[in-house]
Amino acid sequence: MTALEIAVQDAAGAAIALAGGADRVELCAALGATGGLTPTLGSLEATTATGVGVHVLIRGRPGGFVYTRAEVTTMAADIGHLVGAGASGVVIGALNEDAAVDRDATASLIAAARGAGAVDVTFHRALDAAADPLVALQVLAELGVDRVLTSGGAPTAGDGLDVLAALVEADSGVQIMAGGGVRPDTVPELVAIGVDAVHLSARTLVADPGKSGPGGGVSGGLEATDPDVVAAARRALGTRH
Template sequence: MTALEIAVQDPAGAEIARAGGADRVELCSALGATGGLTPTLASVEAAVATGIEVHALVRTRPGGFVYDPAEIAVMAADIVHLVSAGAAGVVVGALHADGSVDRDATAVLTAAARRAGDVQVTFHRALDAAADPVDALQTLADLGVTRVLTSGGAQTAQDGLAVLSALVAADTGVQIMAGGGVRPDIIGALVDVGVDAVHLSAKTMVDDPGSAGPGGGSAVGLETTDPAIVAAARRATLMRRGSRP
């Protein structure tokens, strides 16, 4: 059975995902502008209250995935608070400058999650910046990571089908979740290569009811979760489930 995960930025998005039949959400902030940052504790609590399984992104800043010890310490502390707020999983990722998995940093983050509770750990699309995704996957398996989120190293998951297939074939015990430019119409192709889950933001832009002013950033609208896209993704997953033996 292929799970459906929706990336959301607020409790309203979590409720839309739940109503649309998603299995879980990845909750973050500033998704479009930065690729996602750690959400607030209040937003985690409110998203959990909708009744859907919430996995919280843990990322203190935009940019690359090479972190210093102080940044890792902050993320480890964030994990404890996020799990206390009700998160059923955390989404992390750390690399060395050569593109290999930062084993020590990932071990610290994974250990923080395990100490905080019985939660799942997803290694996010830092995997798509790894020098060797299949080798990285084995390292993550050794570290006890639950799943990876990846486009197969390509701009979109559709373009990364060959690498996604290789990750599935590696059979490390780590779940493979396809994400990156996923639309409902390509979910079937992703399911066909054997991924365990698909991940998409299902977002649309709506008018901002107020002005950002000179200090509010450069946003030209507000990102919101689109119920129609969530529903279409759910239908695509269910249709493919039914077509597989």
């Protein structure tokens, strides 16, 4: 069966994802505003308490995926803390200035993850900023990454079917998880090309009960996980066995 991963930002979202049939969640912070950042320890602890498997995004800042040595060191430390607190997987990504996989940074982050516990390692959509995703996939296979999250380099996974299919056909030993603009109605075409998992945020906006105030940023509502979208994605994938 193709796995279902839901990106969530809190324990409430994780509980909805679990109830809707998700196989695991990716936990992050500031998803809509930044594309996702490393969550807090408190958020992870509350999310693992729901009983769902939790993979944590490791990304210390918004922007591109070329990192300094100091940034990599910080992300490695975050990995140690979060895996120690119960994360069952980490989601990483680092590139060089020439848009190739940063082997040294990626190896350091993988070592931090594996040194902290027997956890899955996913290389996130930094792959979609790589100059050659097929070459990048082979490098990641050599480094020991378990899975990649990708839209096939397109704005949405539905637009990147040809590249996604090529990644699947490469048979690298790395799982291919389609993500980026995935909706329940686009799940069947992703399953048809043989991806191992689909990833979506199932985000909706709910009313903010208070004003953000000076220094609080601009609020157009609070992001939450939509149970109907999760359930529809599960139906599109079929019942788990």
